[in-house]
Amino acid sequence: MIEVFVAIGSNLADPLGQARRAIAALATLPESELLQTSHLYGSRPMGPADQPDYVNAVAHLATRLSPLALLDELQRIEQAQGRVRKDERWGPRTLDLDLLLYGDEVIRHERLTVPHYGMKEREFVLLPLAEIAPSLVLPCGTPLTELVARCPRNGLAILAGAAGE
Numbered sequence: 236m237i238e239v240f241v242a243i244g245s246n247l248a249d250p251l252g253q254a255r256r257a258i259a260a261l262a263t264l265p266e267s268e269l270l271q272t273s274h275l276y277g278s279r280p281m282g283p284a285d286q287p288d289y290v291n292a293v294a295h296l297a298t299r300l301s302p303l304a305l306l307d308e309l310q311r312i313e314q315a316q317g318r319v320r321k322d323e324r325w326g327p328r329t330l331d332l333d334l335l336l337y338g339d340e341v342i343r344h345e346r347l348t349v350p351h352y353g354m355k356e357r358e359f360v361l362l363p364l365a366e367i368a369p370s371l372v373l374p375c376g377t378p379l380t381e382l383v384a385r386c387p388r389n390g391l392a393i394l395a396g397a398a399g400e
Contacts, residue, residue, distance in 0.1 A: 236268070236297040237338040240368065241309065242351070242360050243292045244331040250290035251275060251395065253316055253330050258294060258397050260312045261332075264305075267298035272397040273363035279390055281357075286327040292397060293335070293363040302337050306347050309334060335360065339374045350374060355382050358391045 241261065245253035254275055262269040273293045280286045298305055309332040317329040335351045342349040350373060354360045361383050364371065371379040 236299055237340075238270070239296050239298055239305065239337050240335040240364060241294045241296065242331070242333040242335050242354070242363075243294060244289050244333075244359070245329060246280060246287045246289040247327050247329045248317060250287070254290045254292055255397065256316060257312060257330055257332060258292070260315070261294050261296060264296070264298065264300070264308050266300050267296050267305075269294060269296050271295040271367045273366045274393045275395045275397060276359060276363055277390075277392050277394045278359040280327075289359065290394060291359040291363060293360065293367060295367050302334070302340070302342055302347055302349065303344070305337070306334060335364065336371075336373070341374050356386070358386050358389050361386050362388070362391055 243254050243257050245257070247253075258269070258272050272295070276291045278289045278291050280289055300308065313330045313332055333351050334347065334349055335354050337349045340349060351360070355377075361379070365379050365383045368379065373379065
């Protein structure tokens with residue numbers, strides 16, 4: 236089994252509920268096991284400011300799925316929860332599931348880039364990731380703690396536990 240990390244984000248159609256339903260769906264992925272999930276965090280939107288704040292989390296899974304098969308499953312979950320892909324980057328969405336890390340692999344494919352291209356600068360990825368994997372070292376050799384130490388918080392705040400605590 237390969238350990239993977241998936242970022243979860245939503246700012247439309249009950250974002251807290253969207254994130255919780257996504258976590259429940261991740262727990263049912265074939266050939267996979269949900270190991271841990273961060274708290275749910277509130278964050279300001281990237282890109283256009285005229286959209287609602289986001290709910291974000293990171294899930295840690297173990298899987299036998301290939302990277303592209305896992306991507307297909309993540310996109311299936313997004314679609315099931317009302318995601319409509321648009322050309323607009325960083326716009327509002329019901330659900331966004333991003334494969335951040337797939338073991339120590341570096342993947343450059345037309346459909347998938349791992350590690351995720353923006354994860355090193357995004358507080359809404361780094362802090363939830365550090366919550367569940369504080370000793371993580373990225374495939375490039377950079378300790379997660381270094382990235383977290385220099386990342387501004389930008390108002391990121393814990394909203395709730397993944398299961399509603």
